[in-house]
Amino acid sequence: MKVLWFTNTGSNFLNNDSHNGGGWISSLETILVKNLDISLSIAFNITTKHDKTVKENVCYYPIYKSKIPSINSSDDIKKYLDVVNDCNPDIIHIFGTEQNFGLIIPYINKPVVIHLQGILKPYQNALLPPRFSKLDFFFQNGFNPFKVLLNYYRYKSWESRSDRELNILKHCKYIMGRTEWDRNMSRLLAPNSEYFYCSEILRSIFYVDEKWKRNAGSKKIIVSTLSSPLYKGADLILNTAKILKEIPGIDFEWIVFGVNDIKYIEKKLKIKAKDVNVNFYGVVNSEKLKSNLLECDVFVHPSYIDNSPNSVCEAQILGVPVIACNVGGLSTIINHNVTGLLVPANDPYMLAINIFDILANKDEAERISNNEINTALFRHDPKKITQDLIGIYETILKKQNE
Numbered sequence: 001m002k003v004l005w006f007t008n009t010g011s012n013f014l015n016n017d018s019h020n021g022g023g024w025i026s027s028l029e030t031i032l033v034k035n036l037d038i039s040l041s042i043a044f045n046i047t048t049k050h051d052k053t054v055k056e057n058v059c060y061y062p063i064y065k066s067k068i069p070s071i072n073s074s075d076d077i078k079k080y081l082d083v084v085n086d087c088n089p090d091i092i093h094i095f096g097t098e099q100n101f102g103l104i105i106p107y108i109n110k111p112v113v114i115h116l117q118g119i120l121k122p123y124q125n126a127l128l129p130p131r132f133s134k135l136d137f138f139f140q141n142g143f144n145p146f147k148v149l150l151n152y153y154r155y156k157s158w159e160s161r162s163d164r165e166l167n168i169l170k171h172c173k174y175i176m177g178r179t180e181w182d183r184n185m186s187r188l189l190a191p192n193s194e195y196f197y198c199s200e201i202l203r204s205i206f207y208v209d210e211k212w213k214r215n216a217g218s219k220k221i222i223v224s225t226l227s228s229p230l231y232k233g234a235d236l237i238l239n240t241a242k243i244l245k246e247i248p249g250i251d252f253e254w255i256v257f258g259v260n261d262i263k264y265i266e267k268k269l270k271i272k273a274k275d276v277n278v279n280f281y282g283v284v285n286s287e288k289l290k291s292n293l294l295e296c297d298v299f300v301h302p303s304y305i306d307n308s309p310n311s312v313c314e315a316q317i318l319g320v321p322v323i324a325c326n327v328g329g330l331s332t333i334i335n336h337n338v339t340g341l342l343v344p345a346n347d348p349y350m351l352a353i354n355i356f357d358i359l360a361n362k363d364e365a366e367r368i369s370n371n372e373i374n375t376a377l378f379r380h381d382p383k384k385i386t387q388d389l390i391g392i393y394e395t396i397l398k399k400q401n402e
Contacts, residue, residue, distance in 0.1 A: 004089035006101035102168030113174040126305035179329025212319035221296040233302030239348035241276035317376035319369040
């Protein structure tokens with residue numbers, strides 16, 4: 001079976017473990033190419049020029065794309081169709097609706113399945129946290145005119161890409177996902193599509209025998225991983241940390257990976273991170289992230305919208321007690337009070353008391369930890385996921401030939 005992927009990253013083309021998130025597509029690639037019945041090609045946009053390359057039985061199609069965004073999708077469509085014609089796959093697998101790969105669907109007679117990641121339209125609804133405005137979005141990286149203009153473009157881009165996403169989903173016949181949220185979004189936004197469940201393979205470094213044990217030190221450690229968008233919940237971290245700081249007898253540090261600072265949010269809320277024991281350590285590799293997770297007391301995911309964040313799944317498979325906002329697909333990933341705790345979005349008081357309870361109750365933390373490990377090991381079993389994926393491909397090809 002010849003399979004062509006369109007991905008938002010180069011997967012294993014340029015091995016890069018510098019980020020605390022992502023990596024599940026490259027992990028899936030590593031496992032899938034071991035199947036002798038699969039001939040895999042991967043196409044992706046990249047801002048440096050490379051030739052078509054074959055490495056370790058995978059054919060890579062790096063598609064050069066300027067760093068300056070183009071509003072003309074027809075040029076991109078032509079490049080994507082050239083890849084399809086050169087590869088001549090049996091089936092095309094597109095990862096995500098964020099990019100414009102799906103625009104090729106009306107132009108080809110090959111079966112296409114879209115693997116949902118984040119979904120722009122509902123994400124746009126949560127783009128600005130409470131008390132934040134469009135102006136905050138524009139000025140979040142400072143008052144440099146270039147940065148303000150860039151953020152203005154990014155805001156407008158959300159609107160145009162969301163509309164483009166609706167057009168892509170309208171033409172999509174087959175969709176793959178892993179949460180009740182993305183299943184329901186596909187029913188709503190792509191009512192003529194057929195939905196298939198397929199979980200994600202995590203980065204290999206998290207499939208280890210070493211598991212979380214409660215921190216024996218007097219200082220309690222909270223860990224979160226963030227990226228720069230405002231909807232990722234940095235404001236919720238500051239508001240919650242302020243509440244925790246005012247509780248007598250709690251000595252804690254809140255470690256945040258993925259960003260170096262949130263100066264604009266600090267100014268907006270009038271809360272300095274260092275004053276409420278929040279420290280930023282920037283982007284780290286998977287080894288550094290894993291070691292910090294194993295040594296912390298609780299992992300907090302404060303995002304205002306998400307589908308199935310890898311950061312939560314990686315914490316769960318290590319057995320770190322997880323607390324997350326009950327948004328998007330999190331209620332599929334976390335069974336409340338069984339494999340973690342769910343709190344309302346933008347409720348620092350509920351988040352604070354749940355953190356307090358986990359820190360104070362050893363037995364509850366260990367019960368949740370054990371449940372997380374068992375559930376995550378089953379949900380992210382590489383062998384089962386690979387079998388499920390190949391089964392989906394075969395089912396779609398059979399339907400296509402009927």
